[in-house]
Amino acid sequence: xRLALTKLIPLALLLAAWQAASGAGVLPxxxxxxxxxVAASLAAMVRTGEIWPHTAASLGxxxxxxxxxxxxxxxxxxxxxxxxxxEQGAEPILLLLYPVPKPAMIPLxxxxxxxxxxxxxxxxxxxxxxxxxxATFNGARSVDDILLWSARARGTSERRLxxxxxxxxxxxxxxxxxxxxxxxxxIVLVSxxxxxxxxxxxxxIFSFGxxxxxxxxxxxxxxxAILGYLLDRFYMAGIRRLLSWHAFTH
Amino acid sequence: MRSLTRFLxxxxxxxxxxxxxxxxxVNPNVxxxxxxxxxxxxxxxxxxxxxxxxxxxxxxxxxxxxxxIGCGVPLGLLxxxxxxxxxxxxxxxxxxxxLPKIALIPLFVHWFGVFSLSKVMLIFTDCLFPIVLFxxxxxxxxxxxxxxxxxxxxxxxxxxxxxVVLPLSLASIYDGVQVAVVVAVLVAVVCEMVSGGxxxxxxxxRSYRYGDVRTAFATLVTISLIGYAxxxxxxxxxxxxxxxxxxxx
Amino acid sequence: xxxxxxxxxxxxGVGMRYGEGDKALTALTSIELAIAEHEFVTIVGPSGCGKxxxxxxxxxxxxxxxxxxQLRGKPITKPGPDRGIVFQRYxxxxxxxxxxNIGYGLAEQGTPRAERDRIVAEYVRMVxxxxxxxxxxxxxxxxxxxxxxxxxxxxxxxxxxxxxxxxGALDAQTRRILQDEVRxxxxxxxxxxxxxxxxxxxxxxxxxxxVVMSARPGRIKEVLTRDFDVGDGxxxxxxxxxxxxxxxxxxxxKEEVDAARA
Numbered sequence: 001x002r003l004a005l006t007k008l009i010p011l012a013l014l015l016a017a018w019q020a021a022s023g024a025g026v027l028p029x030x031x032x033x034x035x036x037x038v039a040a041s042l043a044a045m046v047r048t049g050e051i052w053p054h055t056a057a058s059l060g061x062x063x064x065x066x067x068x069x070x071x072x073x074x075x076x077x078x079x080x081x082x083x084x085x086x087e088q089g090a091e092p093i094l095l096l097l098y099p100v101p102k103p104a105m106i107p108l109x110x111x112x113x114x115x116x117x118x119x120x121x122x123x124x125x126x127x128x129x130x131x132x133x134x135a136t137f138n139g140a141r142s143v144d145d146i147l148l149w150s151a152r153a154r155g156t157s158e159r160r161l162x163x164x165x166x167x168x169x170x171x172x173x174x175x176x177x178x179x180x181x182x183x184x185x186x187i188v189l190v191s192x193x194x195x196x197x198x199x200x201x202x203x204x205i206f207s208f209g210x211x212x213x214x215x216x217x218x219x220x221x222x223x224x225a226i227l228g229y230l231l232d233r234f235y236m237a238g239i240r241r242l243l244s245w246h247a248f249t250h
Numbered sequence: 251m252r253s254l255t256r257f258l259x260x261x262x263x264x265x266x267x268x269x270x271x272x273x274x275x276v277n278p279n280v281x282x283x284x285x286x287x288x289x290x291x292x293x294x295x296x297x298x299x300x301x302x303x304x305x306x307x308x309x310x311x312x313x314x315x316x317x318x319i320g321c322g323v324p325l326g327l328l329x330x331x332x333x334x335x336x337x338x339x340x341x342x343x344x345x346x347x348x349l350p351k352i353a354l355i356p357l358f359v360h361w362f363g364v365f366s367l368s369k370v371m372l373i374f375t376d377c378l379f380p381i382v383l384f385x386x387x388x389x390x391x392x393x394x395x396x397x398x399x400x401x402x403x404x405x406x407x408x409x410x411x412x413x414v415v416l417p418l419s420l421a422s423i424y425d426g427v428q429v430a431v432v433v434a435v436l437v438a439v440v441c442e443m444v445s446g447g448x449x450x451x452x453x454x455x456r457s458y459r460y461g462d463v464r465t466a467f468a469t470l471v472t473i474s475l476i477g478y479a480x481x482x483x484x485x486x487x488x489x490x491x492x493x494x495x496x497x498x499x
Numbered sequence: 500x501x502x503x504x505x506x507x508x509x510x511x512g513v514g515m516r517y518g519e520g521d522k523a524l525t526a527l528t529s530i531e532l533a534i535a536e537h538e539f540v541t542i543v544g545p546s547g548c549g550k551x552x553x554x555x556x557x558x559x560x561x562x563x564x565x566x567x568x569q570l571r572g573k574p575i576t577k578p579g580p581d582r583g584i585v586f587q588r589y590x591x592x593x594x595x596x597x598x599x600n601i602g603y604g605l606a607e608q609g610t611p612r613a614e615r616d617r618i619v620a621e622y623v624r625m626v627x628x629x630x631x632x633x634x635x636x637x638x639x640x641x642x643x644x645x646x647x648x649x650x651x652x653x654x655x656x657x658x659x660x661x662x663x664x665x666x667g668a669l670d671a672q673t674r675r676i677l678q679d680e681v682r683x684x685x686x687x688x689x690x691x692x693x694x695x696x697x698x699x700x701x702x703x704x705x706x707x708x709x710v711v712m713s714a715r716p717g718r719i720k721e722v723l724t725r726d727f728d729v730g731d732g733x734x735x736x737x738x739x740x741x742x743x744x745x746x747x748x749x750x751x752x753k754e755e756v757d758a759a760r761a
Contacts, residue, residue, distance in 0.1 A: 007341040007344070008341065010341045014342065089259055092257075092260035092262075096260070099474040100477075101435065101436040101440070101474070103443070104436075104439050104451065104470055104473050104474075105470065106443070107443070107454055107455055108466060108467070108470065110458065111280055111458060111461075111463060112280055112281070144589060146586055147590065147592060149578065149584075149586075149590075150584070150586065150591075150592075152559075152578035153558060153579070153582065153583070153584045153652075154580055154651065154652075154655055155579060155604050155608055155655065156607050164607075165592070169592075171594065183348060183350075186350050190353050191352055191443075191444070194355065194440075194444045195455070205356060206356060209356025209357065209360065210356070212360075214360065221354065224350070224353055225346075228348035228350070231348075232348050245635040246593065246637075247637045
């Protein structure tokens with residue numbers, strides 16, 4: 001706990017410097033609002049409850065896309081690792097999608113699925129799919145043969161090997177891929193909300209910026225940063241419990 | 251012959267795509283067949299329409315990347331060797347990492363305008379993170395033996411960084427560069443899609459708004475090709491660069 | 500006149516060859532071996548003689564290119580809990596506790612929870628790991644991990660226990676302790692054991708019959724019987740019969756090692 005607090009000091013120093021510069025007039029309000037103004041704006045948005053529907057909209061889209069990607073990605077990765085035909089069939093599609101920056105696909109998804117939530121959820125799902133599939137596939141492939149033999153010798157049928165041995169053994173790598181997917185989801189979410197939406201945190205940032213309400217805009221940006229940080233922290237805490245058996249070299 | 255069979259599933263996929271578009275199974279204005287996209291792509295090259303935006307996107311990405319390398323590598327190495335730098339900067343980068351820097355597009359546009367500068371600055375900011383982090387970890391993980399041996403021969407601190415720390419961390423630094431290359435193209439394109447100002451991203455959004463799906467796809471293909479080409483270039487360069495380093499160190 | 504011992508494991512004409520034609524590698528050839536119930540047979544030989552291959556054939560991980568293997572009269576075709584195997588290392592499931600590892604085979608067989616817990620507790624006691632039931636493999640020493648592996652194999656009540664140089668990765672003291680442990684468990688009637696090792700002393704200390712294998716292509720060079728008992732904690736060197744037998748086996752193996760090098 002103490003370590004976490006000392007890590008906040010540089011951040012606090014930076015914020016203090018920001019505020020001092022704004023207060024001293026070195027940093028004019030037209031360039032950057034003072035930290036106090038931004039914090040007040042955020043506090044107001046929380047108090048009036050204005051921020052919640054947008055948070056819900058954003059988290060809903062990102063969450064849905066993320067979950068679809070995790071379920072589909074882990075399943076696909078596992079099956080690809082076990083069934084050669086599936087690996088060969090899926091590989092070209094994945095290779096084709098890999099170099100395409102997924103936010104760049106947003107307009108296409110809007111053509112196909114309209115400008116509503118579906119297109120956003122779909123592009124987020126697609127973007128998150130790749131890191132999850134790759135991590136799962138690699139994790140499943142690198143399972144030590146000796147574990148598979150041992151399981152067979154204790155009576156595990158070929159069919160059950162996937163569920164009983166391969167998935168648990170691959171879990172550390174799957175977890176790393178899923179963590180990447182969280183970050184990807186947020187990036188693609190914000191990008192898609194910038195391009196078109198009428199609700200959501202990205203929409204707020206974009207519209208506040210458009211009318212020059214910089215303190216409100218930065219308030220939401222900071223809010224988003226905190227949100228992203230907390231999501232990652234919660235994920236890591238949860239994963240640590242699930243992976244307590246794994247030798248962490250953190 | 252074996253290497254050709256690797257492309258068979260891909261060929262089947264493209265053939266299926268072509269058929270789906272041609273048979274009218276899917277509206278060809280929503281999902282054009284592959285051949286039409288390829289034709290449009292060649293048309294864009296032929297009448298030169300693609301080159302202006304392509305060059306814009308490319309140089310922005312490279313400029314931002316170069317700045318990120320120029321500032322990020324020294325900073326990362328410093329963080330790896332000087333406790334005070336580590337203490338101050340590491341939390342800042344750790345905390346900044348989960349924030350999608352893309353969320354700062356409106357702010358950067360406000361500061362730097364709608365054209366190239368805002369994009370280059372944002373690319374610089376976004377690429378800074380992987381480069382600093384990888385340089386930092388590379389410098390941090392160095393075996394003290396190299397440093398002690400150099401110190402005992404009277405190497406000064408600055409020279410130490412240049413002659414010892416940098417070459418030894420190069421592999422890790424380069425990992426960061428490879429990650430940053432992909433980020434650079436991505437950020438360039440997204441900035442262009444959101445705030446215009448030329449480039450492939452803007453071209454894509456414009457063709458979407460005019461309902462010109464084939465151009466939108468062709469632009470997407472171009473974007474992917476650039477990203478892929480830069481990544482492969484970085485990989486190739488790695489072989490040349492690191493090969494020398496290993497021989498020298 | 501003793502009754503003819505029941506054959507537990509029978510190998511006839513077993514051979515294993517990899518590859519075709521000029522590139523072919525013969526690992527094993529014309530292996531004839533019969534192991535009776537409650538025997539403790541050790542197999543010793545120079546490295547590369549195919550002893551592990553033989554074990555994997557019996558375990559069902561590999562199929563022989565010649566001959567047949569039978570367990571209690573039934574042909575061996577695939578792996579199964581009737582042939583428990585203990586590997587040299589890293590064979591425990593790292594995501595399961597000691598308790599869950601030992602009970603793994605039982606869970607696969609569908610044994611109900613209460614029954615499973617009872618059996619697991621029994622085997623935990625048998626290998627002296629009380630108090631460690633909720634630990635994970637990464638928290639255990641090499642010796643403790645091998646105890647768990649042993650319990651895991653035994654909990655499936657195998658017809659024969661196969662051990663592939665199980666103590667090779669352990670330090671000398673732990674090895675000695677575990678050797679005594681295995682002997683004790685075997686004496687308690689828990690299993691028929693087939694034990695592979697490259698350590699001649701270990702082979703003689705544990706096996707009532709010692710099989711010496713030739714260099715590649717591996718065939719059974721000779722089978723020696725130990726007709727005296729070895730006690731737990733005994734000083735092997737103090738027993739002249741032990742030393743004689745050990746030297747006998749050692750010479751036999753050395754011939755093969757020299758032949759292979761020639």
